[in-house]
Amino acid sequence: MLGWFKKKFESRPEEEQGPGGQTVAEPQAMVANGEAAESSDVDSAPPVAVVAEQLGQPSAPASEFAADNKEPEAGLKFFKRLKERLAKTHDSFVARVDELFLGKKVIDQELFDELEEILIMADLGVGVTREILDRSRAKVKRKELCEPLALKKAIKEQILAYLQQTDRPADLVMPRQGPFVIMVLGVNGVGKTTTIGKLAYKFRQAGQNVLLVAADTFRAAASEQLQIWGQRIGVEVFTRPAGADPSSVVFDGLEYANARNFDVIIVDTAGRLHTQVNLMEELKKIKRVMGKKIENAPHETMLVIDATTGQNGISQARLFNEGVELTGLALTKLDGTAKGGIVVNICHEFNIPIRFIGIGEQMEDLRDFNPQDFIDALFANDHE
Numbered sequence: 001m002l003g004w005f006k007k008k009f010e011s012r013p014e015e016e017q018g019p020g021g022q023t024v025a026e027p028q029a030m031v032a033n034g035e036a037a038e039s040s041d042v043d044s045a046p047p048v049a050v051v052a053e054q055l056g057q058p059s060a061p062a063s064e065f066a067a068d069n070k071e072p073e074a075g076l077k078f079f080k081r082l083k084e085r086l087a088k089t090h091d092s093f094v095a096r097v098d099e100l101f102l103g104k105k106v107i108d109q110e111l112f113d114e115l116e117e118i119l120i121m122a123d124l125g126v127g128v129t130r131e132i133l134d135r136s137r138a139k140v141k142r143k144e145l146c147e148p149l150a151l152k153k154a155i156k157e158q159i160l161a162y163l164q165q166t167d168r169p170a171d172l173v174m175p176r177q178g179p180f181v182i183m184v185l186g187v188n189g190v191g192k193t194t195t196i197g198k199l200a201y202k203f204r205q206a207g208q209n210v211l212l213v214a215a216d217t218f219r220a221a222a223s224e225q226l227q228i229w230g231q232r233i234g235v236e237v238f239t240r241p242a243g244a245d246p247s248s249v250v251f252d253g254l255e256y257a258n259a260r261n262f263d264v265i266i267v268d269t270a271g272r273l274h275t276q277v278n279l280m281e282e283l284k285k286i287k288r289v290m291g292k293k294i295e296n297a298p299h300e301t302m303l304v305i306d307a308t309t310g311q312n313g314i315s316q317a318r319l320f321n322e323g324v325e326l327t328g329l330a331l332t333k334l335d336g337t338a339k340g341g342i343v344v345n346i347c348h349e350f351n352i353p354i355r356f357i358g359i360g361e362q363m364e365d366l367r368d369f370n371p372q373d374f375i376d377a378l379f380a381n382d383h384e
């Protein structure tokens with residue numbers, strides 16, 4: 001469920017190798033903010049390690065830490081839901097590839113031409129498409145690939161390889177003391193607030209004490225929306241009236257948090273502003289304020305991208321990364337009319353890990369991004 005932490009724990013120096021060469025995160029390392037929680041007189045929710053024990057995994061290998069995988073049956077159900085949610089994306093991409101290969105007996109130029117069109121239309125981008133097809137052509141030439149179905153399999157594998165490229169462990173580690181601060185940004189309407197709600201739910205489920213800070217003061221409804229999420233999942237929301245200076249809301253919010261005991265603080269920001277102040281300058285300012293209030297904050301600067309916007313999402317990632325240096329991405333609306341290729345394209349273009357994918361509007365609809373699961377679900381051929 002919080003595999004993203006798992007990745008961080010895996011990058012810790014004090015890790016041990018478990019049976020079968022699997023990485024075992026020290027229980028202590030799994031404790032997000034353990035010290036802070038202990039020293040507090042507030043009886044906060046149990047740290048992650050305790051939650052793992054409650055799940056019957058006292059020394060669970062990191063790779064199995066995800067609560068979602070605790071039962072094989074639950075894992076299957078979980079995967080089935082992912083597959084169902086990706087059905088539209090499957091239809092606009094994989095189903096077209098399937099159709100193309102149907103009845104093809106030989107690999108010829110026509111097949112490559114049609115494949116090129118499908119991959120580009122599926123938002124993989126011209127660069128990725130060329131690379132995939134060039135490699136495939138070379139394999140055909142070397143006689144490593146002889147028949148269409150083998151070619152199809154090779155393409156799937158290459159796509160997976162692109163996704164795994166950015167599945168590297170994040171350098172970040174949750175601070176041992178003080179809260180873990182996440183700044184969420186993105187252009188308007190991409191799903192920032194919804195993703196924050198879902199993310200807070202995940203943290204809550206893992207026993208973390210969460211504070212949401214409503215720094216999107218552009219419209220009154222923004223903080224109300226966050227408050228509704230807060231009530232729904234039982235986490236506190238720090239707000240100021242609409243129109244307040246976003247940086248000062250963050251300043252006050254973190255001051256509020258410093259006097260209390262939060263494990264995680266998630267800050268919502270605006271996708272646009274009512275003044276002429278440049279959005280990027282405002283975000284930089286918010287970032288600076290965070291660092292002044294809490295050491296090394298924000299520990300995560302996460303851009304939310306609407307996967308249905310295709311190539312536009314790539315430009316947004318580039319722009320925000322240049323402005324505020326991103327450390328993670330969340331791709332939303334993959335249950336919608338997204339073509340799916342955007343995920344591959346982003347992995348190819350940026351050295352920024354995709355942390356989460358949004359596959360619906362409900363609180364359970366935020367998944368850790370797992371390349372293998374994603375590709376398996378996307379390429380599954382039994383969508384009814």
Ligand SMILES: Nc1nc2c(ncn2[C@@H]2O[C@H](COP(=O)(O)OP(=O)(O)OP(=O)(O)O)[C@@H](O)[C@H]2O)c(=O)[nH]1
Pocket residue numbers: 186187188189190191192193194195216222270271272332333334335336357358359360361365
């Ligand atoms: N189907 C689907 N809808 C989503 C997903 N994520 C967000 N949405 C919807 O997208 C719309 C916009 O989401 P918000 O969370 O308000 O987006 P935002 O980025 O905070 O928007 P602003 O605050 O206006 O900048 C809402 O209707 C959400 O329910 C998703 O993964 N799937």
Ligand SMILES: [Mg+2]
Pocket residue numbers: 192193194216222268
């Ligand atoms: Mg919002």
